[in-house]
Amino acid sequence: MAGSGGPLSRSGLRGREVELEELQALIASVARTGSGGLALIQGEPGIGKTTLLAEAVSMAGAAGFSVGFGKADELHHIVPLSSLAACVLHGDQPLLSGDALVDLARNHDQRIWLVERLAEAIEARAGSVPVLIGLDDLQWADPLSRFALQQLPTRLRTSPVLWMLAGRPEPASAAEEVVAAATGNLPTVTVSVGPLSGAAIDQLTIDTLGAAVDERVRDLLGGAGGNPFLAVEMLAGLRTARASDEPVPPGLVVGVRARLKSLQPGTLRFLQMGAVLGRNFGFRDAAALSGQPTATSLAALEEAVGAGLLDDDGDHLVFRHDLLRQAVYVDIPPSARKALHREAAHHLVAAGHQPVDAVPHILRGALPGDEEAVALLRRAADDILPVTPGLAADLMTRALELVPSARPLRFAVGEQTILCLTRAGRNREALSTGDRLLAGRPPLEEFSRLQAALGGTLWNMDLAGELRRRAETALAVGGAAPEIGARLAALRALALSREDDLVVARAAGETALRAATAIGDRDAHVLALSGLGEIAQNAGENAVALERFAALSAIDSAFLPEEIVAHLHMDDFAAGKRLLLQAANDAGAMRQAMTLWAQGQHDLGLGRLDDADADFVTMERLEDEVQVPVQQVNGRVIRSRIALLRGDREAAREHLAAARERLAVKPNPGNTAAVLFLEAVHAEADGDIALAADKIRQVQQKGPFMRWRLLRDWVDCAIRMALRRGEHELAEDLAAQAGAHAERNPAVPTATGIAAQALGLVTRDPAMLGHSVELLRTSPRPLARAAASADLGQALLAAGRKHEAVAALTHARDTFAESGAHAAAGRVQRDLDGAGDGSRRAATTQRPVQGWGALTASEQKVARLIAQGHTNRLAADLLVVSPHTINTHLTSVFRKLSINSRVQLANLVMTLPDS
Structure with a gap:
């Protein structure tokens, strides 16, 4: 040093x-x-x-x-x-x-x-x-x-x-x-790290000067304020001054500026160019900026290294300490610094560097009206958008500031700025930027482009009505380029997917798709298919939704999660599993949180409650990390439902509270209906059947498509609430929508089975409930099968057919228990006890809080694999889950076992009996 x-x-x-x-x-x-x-x-x-x-x-x-x-x-x-x-x-x-x-x-x-x-x-x-x-x-x-x-x-x-x-x-x-x-x-x-003590400074002096510290030196070093770098620089200057019998100047001048003053003018210029380029810089770049021949720059480099200012690592030159670079940099007049940074940016790009390498100099040196700087910022933002969207948005915001409002370029830069801000999740800022640009009365083509760019912003903000209004206005005024017109038409169809008249929405989507296909615009094609997929899903047309989302993911793999969920709605869990594996192994996989959402739906559908809960925990964490909350309300609703099935009322209430908090941030119709339904479930669990039925009625009023979308797998639960309250008309309405859904999806066993179950509950018909159980035998959803068997068992008990009832109830109890739905299994066991059946009981006791017994079945599998030396990735591949989910399970394992390393886990697992 x-x-x-x-x-x-x-x-x-x-x-x-x-x-x-x-x-x-x-x-x-x-x-x-x-x-x-x-x-x-x-x-x-x-x-x-x-x-x-x-x-x-x-x-x-x-x-x-x-x-x-x-x-x-x-x-x-x-x-x-x-x-x-x-x-x-x-x-x-x-x-x-x-x-x-x-x-x-x-x-x-x-x-x-x-x-x-x-x-x-x-x-x-x-x-x-x-x-x-x-x-x-x-x-x-x-x-x-x-x-x-x-x-x-x-x-x-x-x-x-x-x-x-x-x-x-x-x-x-x-x-x-x-x-x-x-x-x-x-x-x-x-x-x-604070200032050095006086004793440490004294020892530094002995290290450097080889002599005890006298008062004159101690007074001089007091100016270093205990800073070891400054003290060492001063001592180095003292040593040099002693060797040459020169007077000792005060303060930092001893260590740095005295050396700079003694350098040749060419060396100082070379150092100044290096200081502009950064602490690390290239020899050729500094030489080119200083405008000196290579031989002169080489001599400057040798002098700078000899003076202890630079190091040469073979690839770059490096200032030995940033304080040395700052000492050189601050001696450059501010106006000259700005010009040099701008010149440095130009040189770096001309020399073949990437635009992003020139950006720091652009940010320090560009002035309004500098169109070359604007072009560099745009290129750099485009390069880094996939990995650092927030930074890309910052660069584009700066680019927009550099374009004078009178120049047409401002609207093109503004469009890119809106897209970057939206990608970064800064939707309000994007909308504000767009509205400021629109207030500048752009030409019709630019007006349409800006409105199209704001489409994703408005969709993310759940402003479907405003999206429709703007798209229709832009289409009505005309003047849009063909591809922009196609995008606006597709955005209009996407907005219509949130309204009641889905026939009109579908027609608009088909028209938009034809236009996108004819023009060949990829963005318009993606938007049109996305809108048609949403419309089909909201209409309950599962096969059509799958067709649309499969076509969409073939164009853009970012939509693979939507295709996976569409397969699950068709009861095709084999295809869902295959696509989940594809997503896990795809080097270009996008939207990790949405992939976890699809994984959670897959595991929930198969009755893997532990895995599903871990999936949704991980999904929420990933959404928080990238600050793009999409499914957090629905995730918490499902986790609360899972907790109730397990019998963890405290966790269920915590998830309900979290869902309400997140609803306040994203209060769209779907989220509102989901939370209302969850509140109904909790009201029933608390014994307030009147409130539960009232909440279900409110869900029914939130829109015709939201009703069945939310209740298609849990409509039996809603019907039971209505019947317990004596609300037969409400129960019949729910059963009718389940029947309509089955008619639209005759090839989906879960849809047809649940429709029969709903009708059997309303009519109290054991035969229809038995038919429901038969239809659901081919459904891959064990929780749906268990619920139907439980309903059949209760109806058979009421009809005095005890032997048949016990068989149905036992099957329901065991299926619930195998999925970890111990509270549901316990309720069925009480029905068995009431029937006087004292046969084998399912394990319905609650797990302990700590120790190996506290681990879920999935956590135990993960623990054993990790203890065997598997990495998260290998364990994920073996269990067919995401590595992120493995990490969530592992976190829970370590907490429950009170350990903090894989070594400790391996030692603990070695003491356990094989299983």
Whole structure:
């Protein structure tokens, strides 16, 4: 750390013994326990964070850790994953090859997918050796690396992976986000590095000058304020001044500016160009910007390295410390800095760099009206949109600011800005931006383009009525390009899918599809098929919906979850499973949260309540991570229903409260009906049948398609509530809609069976209920089969046919119990007890809270696989679930077993009897 050479190899560690001990203890803990940990080293510039981090990394390496280490850069923080890439590509044994990382970047189109692949690579390495990943200058980490750092430590907490991060306290957002995400999930240590003590400064002086500290030197060093970098620079200057018998100037000038002043003009110019380019920069780039011949620049480089200002790592030149770069940078007049940044951007693009590499300079140097800068920002935003949509939206917002309002280019830039903001989930901002542009009275073609761009925004905001109004207005005024007209027509059909007259909606969708096909516009084609799929689903036409969503996913794999759910509505769980496997193995898989939604529907339909609950937990977490809540209301409604089936009333009430909270954010008709239905179920469980029936009636009033869509699998529950209240007309209405749904879907056993069950309940006809049970024998849904058998058993008991009743009730009880619906099984058991049947009872007792017995069947399977050494990915493949769901199960396993590492899990499982 010496300014110009000398025996300072350990000077940066003087006075840091306590901090080092704390970090060493965490290193030892991770190695000993086999579980994860995170350390954040914080302090002001030059306070010794980098030296402390480097020493801790060295200690971990000596302790047998596989080490990856990188450093974020202030002017390279736009490039997605650039900060974390340095950690996984460098080190004793890189976690990923450069080609593998490029392959990830080429194939992925969502942040969650990429983070999971990184997690798999790190987890695989940690299976044989503890891993340390260190990142310096966290405050400058790029957004995608920050996103990954918020997810990975918790995702890998059960593996021996230690994260060591260093950064400044300001800006604090990056560090706060990472630490907040890790806190409570794995051991987390924050090491605040403060000024050195006077004794440590004295020892630094002896290290450098080889002599005791006199009062004159001590007074001079007081200006360093305990900052080791400044102190070492001052001491280096003192040593140089003593050797040349020069007077000693005060303060920082001793360490930095005196050296800058002594440089040749060409060297200073070369350093200034380097400072503009960043702490790391290319020799050719700096030479080109300084306008000097290569030979002159080479001499400048040699002088800068000799002065202790730059290091040369063979690929890049690096300022030895960012404070050195800042000392050079601040001496450039502000107006010149702006011009140089703009010139740097132009040069980097001309030299073949990616637009995103030039963006930091554009942001610092572009002035309004700079159309080249606007073009670069647009290209960069387009490049990074799939992985960092928030940053892409920021770049486009800046691009829009640079375009004067009088220029036609403003509307094209505005359209792209709206699309980026919408993709980033910033819908209100997108709508506000669009309305400001529309207020500028754009030409008709631009008016139509802007309204089409706002279509996705309005749909995301559940403003279907406003979407229809705007689409119809834009179509009526005319002037749209053919492809824009087709998109507007498709958006209109999509909006109509939320209205009552689905005949009109279907006609509009078919017209839009024909137009999209004739024009050949992919976006219009996707929108038209999406609208027709929604319309068919809302009309209860399962086969038609499947046809539309299959065609849609063939064009855009992002809609694979919709196709999966459509297969499930047809009772085709084999196709659903095949497509779920395809989604899990697809390198370009999109919309991970929606895929988890489809997985949850699959597992719920097959009666795998434990897996379904874990799927929906994971889905909500993924939606929170990308800040795009879509299915959170429905997810909580289903989880509450699952909890009631299991007999966990407390959890069920918690999910109901959460569903209400999320409904306030997204109060569309479907969500409103879902929460009303859940409130009815809870009212019945609480014994308030009047309230339950009233809630069901409200659901019926929320729209003709929402009624059956919500109740198609649970209509029997709603009918029972109505009958218990004596609301026969309501029960008959529910049975009639179940019958209509069966008529539309005669090839779906669940639909026809539930229709017969509904009619049998209303008519109290054991024969019809028996027919329902027969129809449902070919249904893949065990909970539906169990409910029908329970209804048949109760009807047979009422008819005095005890022997037949016991058989039906026993089948219902056992089927409920096998699915984990222990509360439902318990209710059927009470009917059996009432019938005087004392035969075998199903296991309906509630699981303990802690220990192996507290684990669900799915959790036990996951625990055994992980204990055998399987990674999350391998366990997921074996169990045909998502790796995200495996992680959710594993989190629950560790909590219930009070352990925190895979090693502990393996040791515990070894003591268990084979099963």
